[in-house]
Amino acid sequence: xTQSTNSPALQRVLTGITTTGTLHLGNYVGAVxxxxxxxxxxxxxxxxxxxxxxxxxxxxxxxxxxRSRLEIAAVWLAAGLDTSRVTFYRQxxxxxxxxxxxxxxxxxxxxxxxxxxxxxxxxDANVAAGEDPDAxxxxxxxxxxxxxxxxxxxFNAHRVPVGRDQVQHIEMARDVAQRFNHLFGQGKEFFVxxxxxxxxxxxxxxxxxxxxxxxxxxxxxxxxxxxxxxLKDAIxxxxxxxxLPGEAxxxxxxxxxxxxxxxxxxxxxxxxxxxxxxxxxxxxxxQQLFELIDAEIAPLRSRYEALMAQPELIEATLQEGAAKAxxxxxxLLAELxxxxxxRNFSAPAVVAAPVKSLKVALPVFKQFRESDGxxxxxxxxxxxxxxLQSAGFAGGRDAGQWVARLKREGAAxxxxxxxxxxxxxxxxxxxxxxxxxxAAEAE
Ligand code: TRP
Numbered sequence: 303x304t305q306s307t308n309s310p311a312l313q314r315v316l317t318g319i320t321t322t323g324t325l326h327l328g329n330y331v332g333a334v335x336x337x338x339x340x341x342x343x344x345x346x347x348x349x350x351x352x353x354x355x356x357x358x359x360x361x362x363x364x365x366x367x368x369r370s371r372l373e374i375a376a377v378w379l380a381a382g383l384d385t386s387r388v389t390f391y392r393q394x395x396x397x398x399x400x401x402x403x404x405x406x407x408x409x410x411x412x413x414x415x416x417x418x419x420x421x422x423x424x425x426d427a428n429v430a431a432g433e434d435p436d437a438x439x440x441x442x443x444x445x446x447x448x449x450x451x452x453x454x455x456x457f458n459a460h461r462v463p464v465g466r467d468q469v470q471h472i473e474m475a476r477d478v479a480q481r482f483n484h485l486f487g488q489g490k491e492f493f494v495x496x497x498x499x500x501x502x503x504x505x506x507x508x509x510x511x512x513x514x515x516x517x518x519x520x521x522x523x524x525x526x527x528x529x530x531x532x533l534k535d536a537i538x539x540x541x542x543x544x545x546l547p548g549e550a551x552x553x554x555x556x557x558x559x560x561x562x563x564x565x566x567x568x569x570x571x572x573x574x575x576x577x578x579x580x581x582x583x584x585x586x587x588x589q590q591l592f593e594l595i596d597a598e599i600a601p602l603r604s605r606y607e608a609l610m611a612q613p614e615l616i617e618a619t620l621q622e623g624a625a626k627a628x629x630x631x632x633x634l635l636a637e638l639x640x641x642x643x644x645r646n647f648s649a650p651a652v653v654a655a656p657v658k659s660l661k662v663a664l665p666v667f668k669q670f671r672e673s674d675g676x677x678x679x680x681x682x683x684x685x686x687x688x689x690l691q692s693a694g695f696a697g698g699r700d701a702g703q704w705v706a707r708l709k710r711e712g713a714a715x716x717x718x719x720x721x722x723x724x725x726x727x728x729x730x731x732x733x734x735x736x737x738x739x740x741a742a743e744a745e
Contacts, residue, residue: 313346314494316459318353318393318450319378321371322361326522327595328507328515331564334381336501337463341388348388349457349627350378355393355400355449359442375616377525380606391623393453398631402452403445405638409481410448410474418447419470451475455482456631458494463501472498486641492634507564510539512557523561526603530596537592547583558587565594664742665689665735667705669698677701681708681735688724689732695720709743712736 317337325334341348352371361367371392383390393399415421421444428437447470454462454475462472479493486492506514509521516522523536540558545551553559553575563571578587609616639645663684671677676694679701683689695701707715713733723732 311345313461314349314457314459315340315346315461315463315499316349316351316454316457316496317463318351318356318453319374320353320360321357321367321374323366323370323517324373324527325377325525326515326517327525327561328509328522330377330381330525330599331507334378338378338381338383340463341384349459350383350388350390351453351623351627352392353450353453356446359440359446372613372616373610375620376606376609379609379616379619380526380602382602385619385623389457389623389626390620391627392620395620395624396456396627396631398628398635399449399452399456401635402456402631402638403449405642406451406455406478406482407445407448409485410451410478414474414477415444415447418444418474419467420446447471447474448478451478454496455479455493456634457627458634459496460494461499462496463499466500469498469500472496486638488641492638492641508557508560510536510557511541525599526606529603530600533596533599534592537588537595540588540591542584542587545584547585548581550581551578551584553578558584558591562591562594565598570594664738667709667739669701669705671698679705681732683731683735689727689735690721690723693720693722708736709739712740 319333337348337350340346341350352374354367354371357367357370375390375392378390379385421439424439424443425435428435428439450471451474454472455478462468462475464472476495476497479495483491483493509515509519510523511519511521513519513521524532526532528535540561542556542558543551556578559574559578562574566574574587574590665681665683667679667681669677669679672694674694676696677698677700678692678694680691681689692701692704695704704719704721708719713729713736716729716732716736723729
């Protein structure tokens with residue numbers, strides 16, 4: 303687990319659950335159960351929410367979206383989430399989140415979003431399939447990390463428990479928080495820089511065939527679906543070796559044993575291994591596994607069924623959670639609106655703070671293609687007047703490489719560069735313009 307560098311008395315822990323499907327036993331063991339346990343620790347203030355805006359990115363079936371958020375809320379409540387301690391809400395009930403998303407979008411560099419794994423993965427898949435790189439990619443997918451940053455920064459979470467695949471998103475949230483603090487904070491830190499908590503020791507429950515349990519592998523064990531019978535039937539399908547009853551079995555590396563371990567006490571684990579080595583039949587072992595899991599799950603299942611029969615109770619609980627969350631989100635957002643300049647005109651005259659100029663006007667390189675089919679670039683001064691122009695290049699890349707080199711090396715790269723100065727422009731002027739660009743780049 304990552305150590306937090308800032309350790310105030312109360313650590314805020316926040317995590318979101320994307321609501322696109324039903325939870326299986328692996329989600330319970332890997333996410334729900336440990337999160338609820340962690341929320342009971344002293345000194346921890348937990349925020350759990352249903353990331354239903356994120357769900358819209360992946361799913362355009364309204365029935366499924368709605369059903370999934372209801373079921374997932376019911377699972378968390380049935381599993382013992384204490385909503386008097388934990389702030390539990392739907393992302394879409396907090397209008398401050400999309401509003402903050404926009405403020406953050408305006409200070410997020412596009413280049414960084416180009417590097418987000420989810421987007422890059424989709425592009426790579428398109429390219430591999432010979433499609434347009436952006437085929438089927440929505441702006442939702444592209445901006446996914448910014449919405450996620452808003453989820454986290456809105457509540458100034460210190461720690462974000464996530465899977466390994468989400469770590470990059472937390473790093474992006476830190477970056478954008480830092481940029482926003484720097485641009486608008488005037489010395490004040492609006493946002494805490496969050497840290498990812500990747501739980502190394504949380505059991506990753508294997509699926510029926512031993513691979514990671516996942517809907518897409520069709521190897522999952524349902525959590526509540528199908529009741530006790532559904533659980534039993536799934537367990538019957540766990541793949542084992544073909545050792546006969548009475549034959550000694552090696553428990554290590556057996557999917558069945560790994561799943562058993564996730565629900566057993568150390569003494570039970572030991573006993574199960576002893577029996578398997580002594581020749582316990584796989585059928586018997588499956589029966590024991592079923593009984594062990596069902597002992598933990600059955601009370602949750604009946605609470606779940608009761609909750610699903612009263613969606614209005616879940617609604618009321620989530621509305622309360624939203625009110626608690628908004629009591630934190632709204633004042634912070636009001637402050638942020640002030641900071642960026644979205645202010646009420648009739649409010650008492652704001653003392654004209656010395657406005658830190660965010661962007662000094664800089665010279666600009668422009669690249670273009672002429673009717674001769676060749677690629678060119680030019681450098682204009684901040685006021686738009688031309689400073690230099692390049693010779694023609696066969697490829698846009700070559701032009702781009704010269705631009706990059708001039709930006710990086712400044713006037714030193716001018717000697718030998720295939721460029722000529724604009725009429726009436728002195729070498730010194732160009733050198734100074736390049737120096738200004740270098741300085742801005744280094745900032
Ligand atoms: N992207 C996360 C996932 O797919 C879900 C999520 C959305 C989230 N917003 C979040 C997780 C904020 C942690 C914090 O698992």
